[in-house]
Amino acid sequence: MNPQKDINRIVDRAGQVLMNTYARIPVAFEKGQGCRLWDQEGRVYLDFLAGIAVSALGHSHPKVVETLKGQAERLLHTSNLYHIENQIALAEQLIEHSFADKAFFCNSGTEANEGAIKLARRYSSERYGPQKTTILCMINSFHGRTLGSLSATGQEKFQKGFGPLVPGFSFVPFDDLVALDENWDDKICAVLMEPVQGEGGIRVPDKAFLKKVKKRCQERNALLILDEVQTGLGRTGTLFCHEQFETQPDIMTLAKALGNGLPIGALLATNEVAAAFQPGTHAATFGGNPLVTAVAGTVLSIILGEGFLPGVRKTGIYFQNQLLGLKEEFPQVLDVRGMGLLLGIALNRPGKPIVDACLQKGFLINCTQDTILRFAPPLIVEPEEIDALIKTLRALLKEMN
Structure with missing residues (x-):
């Protein structure tokens, strides 16, 4: 040896x-x-x-390898100062098969969740005033390890030693509509949750829970953010897990399976919400580069195949x-x-x-x-x-x- x-x-x-x-x-x-x-x-x-x-x-996977090799021979990176056709094509694919109208690409799930937090707060502050900034999250959730997404994670074991955390997050038990109602106040701008908790123990909520949470959000001028980093892109049997709960988010995050091993994250939103981001408000130097979006496009096409x-x-x-x-x-x-x-x-x-x-x-x-x-x-x-x-x-x- x-x-x-x-x-x-x-x-x-x-x-x-x-x-x-x-x-x-x-x-x-x-x-x-x-x-x-x-x-x-x-x-x-x-x-x-x-x-x-x-x-x-x-x-x-042979088609993924073929795409990777072919794109690597042509172009790896230019930055988002310029248009990237592979990125546009991937966004078109995702939008065609989802609730969303606009996409933003980054490099990981935690980065996508950071973007979702920023987008929700900016949209709400512009529309309803600067006091509406709290994001309601779930106990035992996991949204990543950068400081914002860590602050949104409902597990203290991951947060220990990293204080002070980002303020403006509150927590309720997963799949508990009564607790959600009891802890709601006028400062809440969004609910952030996984359709199925992964790190929280593979916990599936009641079939009606997501739909009822979305209804509460609509009634109370708040957004529903679904973290589908682990559950999205076929993992639960449909392209997006929330399809099986018969509801749609206002913002959704993706990563993991999208690149089949290459680092990519995605933030999807409706036109109304996405308009809160303008040049200078958010960015990612490597996000959506020609290589990773070419591969992600191939991955998505295979998952969507007959x-x-x-x-x-x-x-x-x-x-x-x-x-x-x-x-x-x-x-x-x-x-x-x-x-x-x-x-x-x-x-x-x-x-x-x-x-x-x-x-x-x-x-x-x-x-x-x-x-x-x-x-x-x-x-x-x-x-x-x-x-x-x-x-x-x-x-x-x-x-x-």
């Missing part, structure tokens, strides 16, 4: 030069294909995390049914939750031992909220690959028994 590729040496090198922001797993991957990854020792893994819901089309989203729904139902079978079989599985191919099982004990054991057996999953096993595989995952994971989970749960 090449000593440079020894995992202990790789871990040591990382410790010498990288800030310690991740509790990294001692594995380094060298290549990927479809739902499979190979580490530096040639060991193969089935990926049921997809880079945290990013690699929607799997690894090294049969793709129905296939995600079918596979998601199959996966969920297999997980429900584990719930029936093992008392330590308390709940199965999620939508499409964003799924989780709640355990009656910490989930990390199962995550670690799955890794040793060649499966990548993770754990959120300490006891929730999260599954977010590439949207191209096959039933046979799901069966292989279920077989492993069943064996591990038997050992726990």
Whole structure:
């Protein structure tokens, strides 16, 4: 073995030069294909995390690779001082298939959420006065790690040590309309929420909740901002998760799957709201560059292709049914939750031992909220690959028994 590729040496090198922001797993991957990854020792893994819901089309998708190579040979970056045709084409695609009239591109989900916060506050201050600036968020939400989106995140464990946070955010329990009404005041300019909480434990609200929140916003001169960074672009079985709740936001954020591994975020809004941004009010130097928007356009075209989203729904139902079978079989599985191919099982004990054991057996999953096993595989995952994971989970749960 090449000593440079020894995992202990790789871990040591990382410790010498990288800030310690991740509790990294001692594995380094060298290549990927479809739902499979190979580490530096040639060991193969089935990926049921997809880079945290990013690699929607799997690894090294041929059309994505072809687009990437072709665009890289022509042009990478010019800045947004000039028109970028790939960016315009991607915006046209997103607008054609969503509620939105305008798009803004950035580099990540947290950056998209920062933009949404700014847009909501600027729109409301111009329309209703400078006192209307509070954004109502959900407990156990996650919107990112930059200071504004961190301040909007309803989990203190992520905020500890970073005060003072940005003021103007308040929090209510997720899926609790009574609490939302009780905590509403005239300063609220927007409600910011995920349609399904990801880091919060794969929590799906009541079917009517989003629609009722939108109604409250309309009645009280507030905007509904939906963070679809994790749930959007097919992850839950429809292009956008909110479609299944029969409502529409005023502002929506996207990222993760849009670039299938390349960094891109998007902020979508109606004409009325988007007009609050004018030259000088918001910007992103790298946002929507020719390379990433070319790739994102290909990704979106594939997801919108005939049969793709129905296939995600079918596979998601199959996966969920297999997980429900584990719930029936093992008392330590308390709940199965999620939508499409964003799924989780709640355990009656910490989930990390199962995550670690799955890794040793060649499966990548993770754990959120300490006891929730999260599954977010590439949207191209096959039933046979799901069966292989279920077989492993069943064996591990038997050992726990």
